[in-house]
Amino acid sequence: MSHQTLDEIPVQQLKGVGPKMAEKLAGLSIRSVQDLLFHLPLRYQDRTRITPIGALQAGADAVIEGEVKAADIVFGRRRSLVCRLQDGTGTVTLRFFHFSAAQKNNLSNGTRLRCFGEARRGSSGLELYHPEYTLVSGQQAPMEEALTPIYPSSEGLSQQGWRKLSQQALNLVKPNTLVEWLPQPPQLNGSAVSLEQALLYLHRPPTDAPVGLLREGEHPYQQRLAFEELLAHNLSLLKLRSQTRAHGAPPFIGEDRLSDEFLQELGFALTGAQQRVVTEINHDLKQSKPMLRLVQGDVGSGKTVVAALAALKAVACGYQVAIMAPTEILAEQHFTNFGHWMQPLGLSIGWLTGKVKGKQRKQQLEAMLEHQVDIVIGTHALFQDEVQFAKLGLAIIDEQHRFGVHQRLALKEKASADIGHPHQLIMTATPIPRTLAMSAYADLDTSVIDELPPGRTPVTTVVIDNARRAQIVERVRNACSEGRQTYWVCTLIEESEALEAQAAEDTCENLQALLPELNVGLIHGRMKADEKASVMQAFKENGLDLLVATTVIEVGVDVPNASLMIIENAERLGLAQLHQLRGRVGRGSTASHCVLMYQSPLGQQGKQRLQTMRQSSDGFVIAEKDLELRGPGELLGTRQTGLMQLRIADLERDSHLLEQVKVVAEQLLQQHPNAVDPLIQRWLADGEQYAQV
Missing domain, CATH: 3.40.50.300 (P-loop containing nucleotide triphosphate hydrolases)
Incomplete structure (x- = not known):
């Protein structure tokens, strides 16, 4: 097999990959040994050393070894097998909710166990729930020699299975079996890293690996692969551009x-x-x-x-x-x-x-x-x-x-x-x-x-708890009595048009009852186009004081006399959507206001979002914050491009690579065109939205 490159060796040649397993792997776009190597661990566990029970910390994964001092079935809210383990530095509880009689018999007093799991605070001090464990006989059992990789998986593929497969793939890595398509390795953090080095290291990081850097995705070897992945995406779009432009217009x-x-x-x-x-x-x-x-x-x-x-x-x-x-x-x-x-x-x-x-x-x-x-x-x-x-x-x-x-x-x-x-x-x-x-x-x-037409008034934004709803209704009454118009936007967390329409209808009835002197209109996604058009027309012509709507009015509606916007459950919407909705007011010369109503208690992310809306009206500032809070997939809409299914790269974390990616992409297209398709294929195999278009 040595003369073949790894992208030419099908996974079926690996031990344990029959037709069924091959089908499962194909579902994850893994067809060759190279694909398997590019299926990288999500994170790592450190099973290379034993932690004394007395030094265990809540929330941390650890390997412990000790002697069983008691094992009993306890009947609490759920029946569980509770086992006490000691090692001379302390005692810890192992708790199993699913267990067999044989398992209970195995965990008898005096048995020596090596366990791996996450320590959590329980009713009797620290506990490990369903730890992995092995019985240890008298002689010293060997420890793992590298950090243990945890792979992204799907049903029917165990972590142990992944480790066995990736080990076989790593054993096939010989000089020149992995093609370097970049003319020279990119200089990242001052050092050049080869593809082979990066993959061998990331599948089996040594015991002294900087776990913090690996966890954050900032290790030079991860950055080397992130660079190549971003490059492949960039190339696929540039290739698409040149194909489109080749046709003339x-x-x-x-x-x-x-x-x-x-x-x-x-x-x-x-x-x-x-x-x-x-x-x-x-x-x-x-x-x-x-x-x-x-x-x-x-x-x-x-x-x-x-x-x-x-x-x-x-x-x-x-x-x-x-x-x-x-x-x-x-x-x-x-x-x-x-x-x-x-x-x-x-x-x-x-x-x-x-x-x-x-x-x-x-x-x-x-x-x-x-x-x-x-x-x-x-x-x-x-x-x-x-x-x-x-x-x-x-x-x-x-x-x-x-x-x-x-x-x-x-x-x-x-x-x-x-x-x-x-x-x-x-x-x-x-x-x-x-x-x-x-x-x-x-x-x-x-x-x-990047310039608004003259005469636009900035919109003042306030954030108010839903408990003060009565005050907001009064505010609407006052604004409309002065001849201005108001939007009241209902949002639902479920993406269901029917439920959303129902919520809007209920709100509309409720507001009509509270504000009988106002003309209240209703608009939602389930109405016929001509119904929506006539309601919008009535609102535009000032025939309605208050328009109750779902987020269908997010874009493009222009009523200069509308100067008050109420958004219910504002914490449920992304910043981009809140910014769009707020943009429906402030289109005339009257001072305009946007009220963001939220339901207590407010989560950390919701709090940050509403605070950003209050502080800024600059769409680009808001978009940057949105990217930080929600990530690129949601911001662009996942349908935008397969691009957002990045495997290693993270657009926010790795944005500093993009300038260099752009330069290298242009270079490859001009000087090494034969490298373009293999790179795209390596990283976008099935998700390649573009190159065949």
């Missing part, structure tokens, strides 16, 4: 008539930031390669106007535009805005969501195929196979993190082959911390609208 040159007309009718001047971003977009649209640009703008910064100008550029050059939003309510918002702006310019707007059915749908699809519509706005329905455009030149995708990468890319298939790929403009009002943008969106150029 229609350049939009000249033709500013529609844009000029639109800006004249707009009634306000663009901010400096909007102008800068429009210039960046126009530069991209003139190229004969597809634009791949992400526009980030905080709540209310005017991204939609920027998108409208890009759309007009495409339409003026004879192309169609698709605008896709993640929810019906946001798509409706765009439909209203774009209709209001575009129809006076003589443009035709189409509408396509899952709810557009039958004859109406057929007509819409025909109109798109025959170029009778210039701009089509919709939801996921735009991805469906039968949806085709006559001449799609630009795809605008809002709140990209709600879609997967694949879905975004599916839109490019909607353009006819002769004109190349459509340009892509991705928008998000969820500010993305720089570390995430560099990794999750490595295939996109980034623009930031």
